[in-house]
């Protein structure tokens with residue numbers, strides 16, 4: 584659906600050349616929700632803006648629906664862009680126009696006949712749950728409602744792709760959940776391919792099918808969201824996941840731990856998350872364990888259990904216990920500090 588082939592974007596500034604995207608290749612499949620995660624400056628916006636050529640790549644190719652956008656004429660590109668909708672962190676609505684007019688504007692710009700506009704806008708406002716707000720102005724709306732207008736406007740011309748630039752970063756947690764639910768619904772009902780950039784792995788966990796992690800303009804890791812959460816490889820990915828799963832022991836508790844024990848962070852993947860592995864760990868390995876923190880998350884519908892436990896036993900018993908966990912396909916890390 585979307586292929587980025589050796590995409591490179593360099594910005595020329597007074598201070599010299601700044602590389603925004605450093606030779607990135609990605610394949611985003613039709614109908615999936617693909618997340619791009621990274622800290623500020625990692626190159627997420629640059630990649631997203633290259634997909635609709637808001638940013639012109641310095642080198643490489645951008646193929647959408649098999650068409651290489653980098654070779655199109657201005658007019659062809661304008662047409663191709665109508666099939667690539669975009670929503671923004673700060674909504675970018677026209678403040679002097681009503682909700683209705685903001686959505687209608689996208690249709691007018693695409694040359695849709697006047698007679699079709701009212702019906703289509705009504706349909707779109709219904710889809711995003713704003714039928715009763717058609718006559719209001721952006722200033723009269725909450726952040727979540729503004730984003731819904733942004734979504735309606737982005738969908739106006741039946742795009743095949745929706746690009747989402749940090750769509751929930753300006754919203755509170757409850758509103759974030761309602762916007763993510765709307766994006767999920769649109770993806771399912773319209774079969775729309777969604778590319779979303781965020782610095783929040785939580786958003787990826789809740790919404791995306793696959794994810795790429797970016798650092799310094801490069802994609803450093805990518806895969807199915809569950810697999811990336813269950814088997815993160817790169818240190819940055821591990822950090823993002825650690826933060827998303829909110830596993831932080833209070834310092835007070837850490838300081839009270841027995842120095843003779845060892846603290847393990849254990850990941851129970853797939854079926855292991857639902858089996859009685861902890862009781863077998865204790866029974867079969869002669870150790871004692873004190874659970875300090877733990878929960879089972881469902882990513883999609885697959886369980887991923889994470890537990891932090893203090894284990895006590897002889898060094899040999901602890902080693903054997905770690906081996907036992909690895910044999911059960913668990914991930915095991917020795918925790919050496921609260922962070």
Ligand SMILES: Nc1ncnc2c1ncn2[C@@H]1O[C@H](COP(=O)(O)OP(=O)(O)OP(=O)(O)O)[C@@H](O)[C@H]1O
Nearest residue numbers: 594596601602603621622623624625626627628629
């Ligand atoms: N128009 C520009 N001119 C010069 N440098 C730019 C421009 N846009 C981006 N950059 C630089 O390219 C790099 C990647 O920026 P980009 O905005 O793509 O990252 P990001 O991950 O989206 O960050 P953020 O989350 O803060 O938006 C940064 O070093 C940035 O300073």
